[in-house]
Amino acid sequence: MLIESLFVTIVLVVISSIVWTTLVLGISPMPSSKKAYQGVLELIENTGTGPIVDLGSGWGNLVIRLARTYPQRQIVGFELSFAPWLFTLVMIKLLGLKNLKVHRKNFLNIRLNQVNVIVCYLHPKAMKAIQDKISTGAYQTEYLVSNNFALPGQSPEQTLTLTDFYRSPVYRYKICEDSVTQSPPRTTKRF
Structure with missing residues (x-):
């Protein structure tokens, strides 16, 4: 009886956390497909050696892959929903990932300085908010x-079109100031 009560309590806390965060942010923690993870990892290649930040890191699926793929780089995740954030913390400890940190914060309320790559899987309203942050210098x-x-108002430097049912795109944008003189966007079909 005690174990069942504990299990029900844990399930209710997880569901409540996800529902609350969904209401606050307008989107629930949603994992990407394996093809999307591969596309993101491909587009991160050749982006330097600086920090990679995942805005809305969810259950940690991508940040854990990033930490394993780039052990020499600092990986940081931001997730507001309690249950996915806690799950990711546990996985970081179990896997011994020293280059990965996750914060339970709303990424729209922080400044990001000296970040090499921002990664996200959000919704159009959040992408507009990120564009606003970039234009004001809050995300460098x-x-x-x-x-x-x-990303509204920006042309991607490169676009991968996945071979999934929806032909989902994965975009890479060059954000720094010299991106005005960038070469024409490339589109590639993958995975």
């Missing part, structure tokens, strides 16, 4: 890689 970054949703 060189690249932004976005799964599925475009």
Whole structure:
């Protein structure tokens, strides 16, 4: 009886956390497909050696892959929902990932300085908010890689079109000031 009560309590806390965060942010923690993870990892190649930040890191699926793929780089995740954030913390400890940190914060309320790459899988309203942050200098970054949703007012440096059912795009934007003279966007079909 005690174990069942504990289990029910844990399930209710997880569900409540996800529902509350969904109401606050307008989106629930949603994992990407394996093809999308591969696309994001490909677009992060050749982006330097600086920090990679995942805005809305959810259950940690991407940040854990990033930490394993780039052990020499600092990986940081931001997730507001309690249950996914806690799950990711546990996985970091179990896997011994020293280059990965996750914060339970709303990424729209922080400044990001000296970030090499921002990664996200959000919704159009959040992408607009990120664009606003970039334009005011609150997010100082060189690249932004976005799964599925475009950054308004920007042309991607490169676009991968996944071979999934929806032909989902993964975008890479060059954000730093010299991006005005960038070469024409490339589109590649992958995965």
